[in-house]
Amino acid sequence: AQSVTQLGSHVSVSEGALVLLRCNYSSSVPPYLFWYVQYPNQGLQLLLKYTTGATLVKGINGFEAEFKKSETSFHLTKPSAHMSDAAEYFCAVSGGGNQFYFGTGTSLTVIP
Amino acid sequence: KAGVTQTPRYLIKTRGQQVTLSCSPISGHRSVSWYQQTPGQGLQFLFEYFSETQRNKGNFPGRFSGRQFSNSRSEMNVSTLELGDSALYLCASSFFDNRQGREQYFGPGTRLTVT
Numbered sequence: 013a014q015s016v017t018q019l020g021s022h023v024s025v026s027e028g029a030l031v032l033l034r035c036n037y038s039s040s041v042p043p044y045l046f047w048y049v050q051y052p053n054q055g056l057q058l059l060l061k062y063t064t065g066a067t068l069v070k071g072i073n074g075f076e077a078e079f080k081k082s083e084t085s086f087h088l089t090k091p092s093a094h095m096s097d098a099a100e101y102f103c104a105v106s107g108g109g110n111q112f113y114f115g116t117g118t119s120l121t122v123i124p
Numbered sequence: 125k126a127g128v129t130q131t132p133r134y135l136i137k138t139r140g141q142q143v144t145l146s147c148s149p150i151s152g153h154r155s156v157s158w159y160q161q162t163p164g165q166g167l168q169f170l171f172e173y174f175s176e177t178q179r180n181k182g183n184f185p186g187r188f189s190g191r192q193f194s195n196s197r198s199e200m201n202v203s204t205l206e207l208g209d210s211a212l213y214l215c216a217s218s219f220f221d222n223r224q225g226r227e228q229y230f231g232p233g234t235r236l237t238v239t
Contacts, residue, residue: 044226055128055214055230102167106226111180112157112216114167 014039014105018115026123031075031090033118035103038084043107045086047077050100050117059101062086073097098122125150128217128231136237142203145234149196149217155179156198157228158190161212170213173198202236210238 019034037043044063048056060071067079073096077088086103103115129148137143149156157180158170169182173192190200196217202209212235216228 046227048230053232053235055232056216056228058227058229061227111169111172112226112228113169114159116166 014041014043014107014111014113016103016105016113016115018101018103018118020118021116022119022121024121024123025093027095028092031088031093031097031120033088033101033103033120035077035086035088035115036084037086037103037105039105039107041107043105045077045079046104046106046112047071047075047086047088048102048104048114050102052099056102059088093120093122095122095124125152128215128229130213130215130231130234132234133232134235134237136239137205138239139205139207141205142201143205143236144199144201145213145215145236147198147200147215147217147231149198149215150219150229153217153219153229154196155218155220155226156192156196157216157218158198158200159214159216160184161214161233162210167214170200205238207238209236211236 015038017036046061047059060069062069062079070076075090106112131146155174157172160168172180176192187203192198212233214233215231218228220226
C-alpha cells in the first residue's frame with residue numbers, strides 16, 4: 013500500500029527566500045514520486061517526477077526534489093521564492109498498481 | 125497536443141438531481157482517472173478507466189459512477205445529489221510507460237455546486 017504525508021498545510025516564505033515543502037511517503041514497492049502545483053481555479057500541473065536513476069530531480073520553474081530512500085522523503089525545494097510561486101502543492105506516490113495517492117497539499121504564500 | 129478538457133467548467137444543481145460531467149483526454153492517452161477535491165478532504169480518487177473498463181475504484185458510494193467510450197472520452201455521473209457533493213471534480217489522463225512511470229495530466233476541473 014502507498015500513502016503520502018505532507019508536513020505543514022501552510023507555508024509562508026519571503027520573496028527571494030528558500031522554499032522547502034516536505035513530503036514523506038510510504039510504499040511497499042519501489043515508488044514513483046511526483047510533485048504537482050495547483051493555481052486557483054485550475055487543475056494540477058506536473059512540476060517534476062522521480063521514477064528511477066538520479067535521486068535529485070529537476071523540474072519546471074526552478075524547483076527540484078531529492079528522493080531519499082532511507083528517509084522515505086521527497087522534499088521539494090526552490091532556492092529563491094518568487095511571487096508567482098504562490099499556489100497549492102501536492103506530493104503524490106504511485107507504485108505497483110495504477111493508482112495515485114496524493115497528499116493533502118501545502119499552500120505556499122510568498123510575502124513581498 | 126491539446127490538453128485534457130472538461131465540460132462544463134461550472135455547474136449548479138439542486139439536491140436530489142443528477143449530473144453528468146465529461147472529460148476528453150489527451151490524444152493517445154487511454155487511461156482516465158477522476159478525483160473529487162474539497163477543502164476538507166483534499167484530493168480523493170473516484171475511479172479509473174482504461175480501454176472502456178473500470179480498472180480501479182475509490183471509496184465512494186454507488187451514486188458515483190462513470191464510463192469510458194471507445195475514443196477514450198469519459199463521463200462521470202452523480203445521482204441523487206447531496207450538499208456534500210459540492211466540489212471540484214478533476215479528470216486526469218495518462219499514458220503508461222513502464223520505464224518512466226505514469227504521469228497524470230489534469231484538466232481544469234468542473235466546479236459543482238449543489239444547493
